[in-house]
Amino acid sequence: MARTFRRPRAAHPISELNVTNLIDLAFTLLIIFMIATPLIQSEQTVPVNLPVESKSEQSRPxxxxxxxxxxxxxxxxxxxxxRVVPLANLRKTLATYAAEPKPPVFRIRMDQKATAQHFISVMDALKQNGLSKVTFDTQTGS
Structure with a gap:
């Protein structure tokens, strides 16, 4: 008589959740954010006292x-x-942006104590290169 030595398998649910992949994903995202955050904040490294305006509704770009x-x-x-660019060379530097198929929008951040001549020089360099999409950064008053 033949006898089988196999044990019957019981179908039971797996009670442990494998979180190794989730931890790997979390660390990967953490590293990406640690690298990207300083790059996002890099334009804010030039300290200027922005002009003050009243609070108004802003449209999303x-x-x-x-x-x-x-x-x-x-x-x-x-x-x-x-990059620091002398005002005399700004027109030449902006020419590279004007040659692009879709030039960027220029954000002007001007110190409130800067003279009107500095502002006019920048606007003139933009106008000479045909760059007309400009926004101005300000701070809201209380």
Whole structure:
């Protein structure tokens, strides 16, 4: 007589949840955010006292819109995308942006103590290159 030595298998649910993949995903996202956050904040590294305006409703820009920042400090120095650019060379530097098929929108961050001549020089350089999409950064008053 033949005898079978197999044990009957009991179908029981798995009571343990494997979270290894979730932990790997969490650490990957943490690393991405740690790298991306300083890059997002890099344009805010130039300290300027922005002009004050009254609080108003703002419209949201298109998500495909690319922005470049021009900062005018009180002493007349100008930075474009984090690089210091003399006002005399700003027109030549902006020509590279004007040659692009879809030029960016320029955010002007101007110190409230900067002169009107500095502002006019920047606007003139933008106008000479045909760059007409401009926004102005301000702070809201109380």
């Amino acid at each position: 298109d998500k495909d819109t690319r922005f470049e920042t021009i900062t005018i400090k009180a002493d007349g120095t100008c930075t474009l995308a984090g």
